[in-house]
Amino acid sequence: MGKGEDTRRRIIERAAxxxxxxxxxxxxxxxLMEATKLRKGGIYRHFDSKEELATEAFDYAWEAARQxxxxxxxxxxxxxxxxxxxVKNFVEVRPPVPGGCPLMNTAIEADDGNIVLxxxxxxxxxxxxxxxxxxxxxxxxxxxxxxxxxxxxxxxMLIAGLEGALMMSRLAHSDQPLRTMQIHLNEYLEKNxxxxxxxxx
Amino acid sequence: MGKGEDTRRRIIERAAxxxxxxxxxxxxxxxLMEATKLRKGGIYRHFDSKEELATEAFDYAWEAARQxxxxxxxxxxxxxxxxxxxVKNFVEVRPPVPGGCPLMNTAIEADDGNIVLxxxxxxxxxxxxxxxxxxxxxxxxxxxxxxxxxxxxxxxMLIAGLEGALMMSRLAHSDQPLRTMQIHLNEYLEKNxxxxxxxxx
Numbered sequence: 001m002g003k004g005e006d007t008r009r010r011i012i013e014r015a016a017x018x019x020x021x022x023x024x025x026x027x028x029x030x031x032l033m034e035a036t037k038l039r040k041g042g043i044y045r046h047f048d049s050k051e052e053l054a055t056e057a058f059d060y061a062w063e064a065a066r067q068x069x070x071x072x073x074x075x076x077x078x079x080x081x082x083x084x085x086x087v088k089n090f091v092e093v094r095p096p097v098p099g100g101c102p103l104m105n106t107a108i109e110a111d112d113g114n115i116v117l118x119x120x121x122x123x124x125x126x127x128x129x130x131x132x133x134x135x136x137x138x139x140x141x142x143x144x145x146x147x148x149x150x151x152x153x154x155x156x157m158l159i160a161g162l163e164g165a166l167m168m169s170r171l172a173h174s175d176q177p178l179r180t181m182q183i184h185l186n187e188y189l190e191k192n193x194x195x196x197x198x199x200x201x
Numbered sequence: 202m203g204k205g206e207d208t209r210r211r212i213i214e215r216a217a218x219x220x221x222x223x224x225x226x227x228x229x230x231x232x233l234m235e236a237t238k239l240r241k242g243g244i245y246r247h248f249d250s251k252e253e254l255a256t257e258a259f260d261y262a263w264e265a266a267r268q269x270x271x272x273x274x275x276x277x278x279x280x281x282x283x284x285x286x287x288v289k290n291f292v293e294v295r296p297p298v299p300g301g302c303p304l305m306n307t308a309i310e311a312d313d314g315n316i317v318l319x320x321x322x323x324x325x326x327x328x329x330x331x332x333x334x335x336x337x338x339x340x341x342x343x344x345x346x347x348x349x350x351x352x353x354x355x356x357x358m359l360i361a362g363l364e365g366a367l368m369m370s371r372l373a374h375s376d377q378p379l380r381t382m383q384i385h386l387n388e389y390l391e392k393n394x395x396x397x398x399x400x401x402x
Contacts, residue, residue: 021314022226023310024227025227026224026226026227026310100309100312100313104309107371107372109224109227113223152381156369157382160368160369160378161361161365163364163365163368164360164362164363164365165357167309167364167365168357168361168364172323180354180357
């Protein structure tokens with residue numbers, strides 16, 4: 001039982017790297033067999049289908065990316081600083097599963113394709129939005145963020161800006177787009193969210 | 202000869218829709234045969250490989266997207282208004298080849314994969330940057346855009362913002378992310394690029 005769980009976990013880890021780099025369609029059973037050193041039967045004893053393995057691999061890769069991007073954030077009490085810390089992590093920390101952002105990779109491949117994978121990508125996007133909106137709401141409660149600031153808009157700006165810049169940086173093999181976006185988003189957060197000190201208003 | 206060219210063109214058109222929706226790896230020869238009503242030999246008489254067909258299909262889809270996004274722009278003389286027109290087209294006009302932005306689709310699939318496809322995606326990104334940077338430079342020449350405005354930064358903001366928002370809109374089946382980004386980028390262009398009238402300074 002323990003050994004079966006270990007094997008299952010190891011298959012998911014290896015598969016996550018393949019799917020995130022090559023995509024669902026670009027990952028063949030032979031690739032999975034080579035990466036896991038298992039035969040077909042050894043893999044499909046643990047999963048009903050390639051789709052089931054791919055969704056578990058996506059959830060694993062997304063959780064690993066989420067943890068990397070949230071590293072140290074709980075120690076930043078101020079909501080504006082915490083969002084800037086998130087942007088900084090996204091730009092500077094490479095998630096452990098290679099191949100770029102699992103959400104963007106899966107969203108782009110599955111938007112015209114696999115329905116189950118797309119549902120997992122949508123759930124990932126929803127949870128990312130929720131983190132940003134909840135951080136904005138908590139910042140308002142504590143008087144760190146303007147009451148008029150818009151959590152939903154902030155989430156769209158951060159997610160779209162970072163994902164688009166990551167696409168450009170990966171394609172051009174340059175961190176310049178990500179760095180440019182970081183500066184812009186920090187300014188955006190300062191100008192649109194940060195509540196001025198009473199003394200200066 | 203004329204008929205051969207017609208057939209070649211028709212294969213590229215049909216293949217472009219398939220590759221843009223399903224990806225290079227997700228498009229099988231059987232899909233291409235069904236879409237073109239040709240046998241394997243009928244397709245590969247015109248192309249040396251699936252890769253050659255995919256790169257021609259990418260160039261075709263990218264040119265079609267470019268034309269849709271540039272619709273009417275040459276009639277807008279002011280550089281800031283022209284960039285806002287570009288943003289508007291990107292948000293409102295769906296390119297004729299279905300499946301989303303060919304650049305983003307190919308960039309995401311090929312960043313860890315096919316080298317030839319990646320080279321075509323990089324060239325597309327370069328030409329897109331060039332259009333924005335040249336528009337900013339011309340606007341400076343004509344005194345419409347501040348001399349201190351930064352063309353490279355403007356290109357990064359527009360491309361990353363629009364592509365990221367498109368990914369979110371397609372995944373969530375909502376145009377809200379694109380609409381939010383349009384408002385933000387219009388403000389960005391007004392604040393960072395538009396030269397104030399001498400009377401108001």
